Amino acid sequence: MDDNLIRFLDRGVCGVPDKLRDAMEYSVSAGGKRVRPVVLLSAGVAVGGDERDLLPFACAIEYVHTYSLIHDDLPAMDDDDFRRGKPSSHKVFGEATAILAGDALLTEAFRVMGESTLAEKDPGRALAAVGVLARAAGAEGMVGGQQLDLLAEGMQADPLVKEEIDIRKTSALLTAAARMGGILGGGVDAQVADLAGYGRALGLLFQVKDDILDETGSFEEMGKGVAKDRVRGKMTYPGVFGMDAAMARAEALGGEALAALSSFGEEADALRDIVRLVAARRS
Amino acid sequence: MDDNLIRFLDRGVCGVPDKLRDAMEYSVSAGGKRVRPVVLLSAGVAVGGDERDLLPFACAIEYVHTYSLIHDDLPAMDDDDFRRGKPSSHKVFGEATAILAGDALLTEAFRVMGESTLAEKDPGRALAAVGVLARAAGAEGMVGGQQLDLLAEGMQADPLVKEEIDIRKTSALLTAAARMGGILGGGVDAQVADLAGYGRALGLLFQVKDDILDETGSFEEMGKGVAKDRVRGKMTYPGVFGMDAAMARAEALGGEALAALSSFGEEADALRDIVRLVAARRS
Numbered sequence: 062m063d064d065n066l067i068r069f070l071d072r073g074v075c076g077v078p079d080k081l082r083d084a085m086e087y088s089v090s091a092g093g094k095r096v097r098p099v100v101l102l103s104a105g106v107a108v109g110g111d112e113r114d115l116l117p118f119a120c121a122i123e124y125v126h127t128y129s130l131i132h133d134d135l136p137a138m139d140d141d142d143f144r145r146g147k148p149s150s151h152k153v154f155g156e157a158t159a160i161l162a163g164d165a166l167l168t169e170a171f172r173v174m175g176e177s178t179l180a181e182k183d184p185g186r187a188l189a190a191v192g193v194l195a196r197a198a199g200a201e202g203m204v205g206g207q208q209l210d211l212l213a214e215g216m217q218a219d220p221l222v223k224e225e226i227d228i229r230k231t232s233a234l235l236t237a238a239a240r241m242g243g244i245l246g247g248g249v250d251a252q253v254a255d256l257a258g259y260g261r262a263l264g265l266l267f268q269v270k271d272d273i274l275d276e277t278g279s280f281e282e283m284g285k286g287v288a289k290d291r292v293r294g295k296m297t298y299p300g301v302f303g304m305d306a307a308m309a310r311a312e313a314l315g316g317e318a319l320a321a322l323s324s325f326g327e328e329a330d331a332l333r334d335i336v337r338l339v340a341a342r343r344s
Numbered sequence: 345m346d347d348n349l350i351r352f353l354d355r356g357v358c359g360v361p362d363k364l365r366d367a368m369e370y371s372v373s374a375g376g377k378r379v380r381p382v383v384l385l386s387a388g389v390a391v392g393g394d395e396r397d398l399l400p401f402a403c404a405i406e407y408v409h410t411y412s413l414i415h416d417d418l419p420a421m422d423d424d425d426f427r428r429g430k431p432s433s434h435k436v437f438g439e440a441t442a443i444l445a446g447d448a449l450l451t452e453a454f455r456v457m458g459e460s461t462l463a464e465k466d467p468g469r470a471l472a473a474v475g476v477l478a479r480a481a482g483a484e485g486m487v488g489g490q491q492l493d494l495l496a497e498g499m500q501a502d503p504l505v506k507e508e509i510d511i512r513k514t515s516a517l518l519t520a521a522a523r524m525g526g527i528l529g530g531g532v533d534a535q536v537a538d539l540a541g542y543g544r545a546l547g548l549l550f551q552v553k554d555d556i557l558d559e560t561g562s563f564e565e566m567g568k569g570v571a572k573d574r575v576r577g578k579m580t581y582p583g584v585f586g587m588d589a590a591m592a593r594a595e596a597l598g599g600e601a602l603a604a605l606s607s608f609g610e611e612a613d614a615l616r617d618i619v620r621l622v623a624a625r626r627s
Contacts, residue, residue: 070483077483081491085483132447137439156420160443161491164415164450168482171454175475184467191474192458199451200353200360200368208364208444 062095062119069120069173077165084154084162085169088127091145096267096335097122100238101245103331104256110246117177118190118245121170122238125198128166129234131159133207170194179245190241197237206230215294218301226296231271232264239263239332255321256332262318263336269311270342272298278344315340345378345402352403352456360448367437367445368452371410374428379550379618380405383521384528386614387539393529400460401473401528404453405521408481411449414442416490453477462528473524480520489513498577501584509579514554515547522546522615538604545601546619552594553625555581561627598623 066089070082077085098119105115134141134149135156142152151159171191174180180187196202206229213222239260243253276299299307318336322329349372353365360368381402388398417424417432418439425435434442454474457463463470479485489512496505522543526536559582582590601619605612 076488078488078491078495080495081483081488128447132443135443137443157494158491160415160418160420161487161494164411164446165483165487167447167450168478168487171474172478172482175471175478180468180471180475184471185463188458188463188467188471188474191454191471192463195451195455195458199455200364200448204444204448204451205359205361205364208361208441211440211444212361212363 062098063090065116066090066120066123069117070169080154080158081161081165084150084158085165087153088131088150088162089124089166091147093145095123096339097126097234097238100235100260100263100332100335101242103335104239104242105246107325107329107332108243108246108248108252110242114179114182115242115245117173118241121173122194122234122241124166124170124173125194126234128163129203129207131163131166135159138211186245186247189244193237193240193244197233202229202233206233210295213296218296220301223296223298223301227265227268231268232261235264235267236260255324258321259318259332262314262321263339266311266314266318266336267339269298269307269314270339273307273311274342274344276300276304311340345381346373348399349373349403349406352400353452363437363441364444364448367433367441368448370436371414371433371445372407372449374430376428378406379622380409380517380521383518383543383546383615383618384525386618387522387525388529390608390612390615391526391529391531391535393525397462397465398525398528400456401524404456405477405517405524407449407453407456408477409517411446412486412490414446414449418442421494469528472527476520476523476527480516485512485516489516493578496579501579503584506579506581506584510548510551514551515544518547518550519543538607541604542601542615545597545604546622549594549597549601549619550622552581552590552597553622556590556594557625557627559583559587594623
């Protein structure tokens with residue numbers, strides 16, 4: 062996946078300025094679990110799609126995810142100096158280039174889809190995927206979630222607000238990944254709907270686990286008794302609902318994600334494995 | 345055009361956070377000449393397209409333009425407190441929301457195209473337009489141009505660098521507007537190529553005129569003998585080439601834009617009018 066993520070980045074006919082290109086590659090190759098592209102590919106394969114056709118779309122959704130991390134880390138946003146153990150984009154390249162690298166990666170996602178092989182073979186499916194990704198990533202989805210997240214900073218714990226943020230900020234893009242895979246792979250409507258249900262539950266599971274790790278991991282590592290997100294005044298799932306409820310919710314969401322796949326046979330085993338991996342995450 | 349720009353903005357199934365929506369609408373409805381959507385519509389009509397089908401794409405390109413203005417004005421970028429006589433987005437809504445409003449408008453452009461009526465009727469054309477816009481707006485095009493612009497600040501005047509910035513930062517999007525209109529309207533390859541040539545020349549003309557007005561307008565208004573862009577250490581066309589050369593270049597580019605339309609009859613008169621309007625601009 063990592064090689065493809067770099068390979069699909071546009072070198073351009075008249076070239077990309079070196080500094081911008083360096084910043085884009087820095088964040089794209091900074092590692093991460095690649096959950097979204099893997100979900101998209103696995104969902105596509107589950108409905109009979111060809112992985113080679115799906116690959117540009119898998120890269121596209123990871124570019125969108127990467128851009129969101131770059132912008133979220135900016136001083137005006139969450140002001141994070143580190144991301145995945147490395148200095149964040151604006152610490153390395155400066156704020157202006159970090160903003161532009163994010164803008165460029167978001168745009169690149171749509172270029173890669175617009176110029177994909179499937180765009181020739183089945184433009185209807187490709188364009189539907191464009192619409193799904195844009196809706197999930199935009200004002201109603203991920204960007205809206207980040208806005209709510211910022212507005213909620215320092216607010217009193219509120220279960221409804223917390224769920225609203227998680228659905229938009231994390232679950233929307235994972236739902237889109239699963240749905241895009243289903244559409245691009247040629248799934249029928251019922252399959253696409255099942256896959257979307259899977260993505261939604263997986264996304265929420267991912268966030269609850271993240272919050273649990275944020276509380277417990279930071280507790281152990283930092284010895285401070287407070288977690289990174291909580292320090293920042295952000296709501297965490299255990300913070301809002303309590304740790305027991307968070308553990309129970311993670312369990313239930315894992316079951317929900319697996320149940321959404323009940324109409325699939327072993328062709329969806331890769332998707333099932335992802336649920337188990339996310340549920341078992343320790344970092 | 346202005347009503348449509350607001351109408352096509354997504355209200356979303358689960359809604360857009362009020363503050364984000366306000367920021368998006370604030371910048372979209374802040375006026376401006378709407379040159380890019382008008383070029384797209386006029387190019388589409390010149391090759392026989394239906395304006396109703398073209399409208400979402402016209403809105404999309406204006407959203408992309410608007411997002412670029414919001415991000416360019418940010419403190420980390422050009423640090424402009426005003427845009428079109430009104431406080432810039434980050435002065436009204438704060439930096440974080442301004443970044444997010446830009447991100448959301450860029451994403452919205454692709455959602456509107458992905459969910460357009462033409463996406464049903466002729467997804468191949470619609471998807472080609474997505475690819476053209478993304479390439480023009482991204483790392484190789486507009487975003488790359490802004491990166492070069494920032495890198496060139498305070499640099500010694502350099503004709504090659506100045507032209508490179510103008511081609512990417514201004515001309516790329518106007519070229520895309522004309523090309524998208526041609527593709528979406530059903531133009532044959534030769535027509536689309538002619539329209540792209542028109543857009544390229546019009547875009548450069550637009551920038552040269554902008555630079556001339558920046559020098560002369562500021563001179564008169566501010567009585568300082570220095571212009572806004574020059575104050576900021578940016579290259580202007582008259583600054584790099586001299587005022588006489590700038591005026592001659594504007595004249596030549598206007599001719600070039602009109603010549604690119606020579607294979608068209610009166611169906612391209614709207615495009616010709618735009619050249620004359622841009623050439624005669626006084627503000």
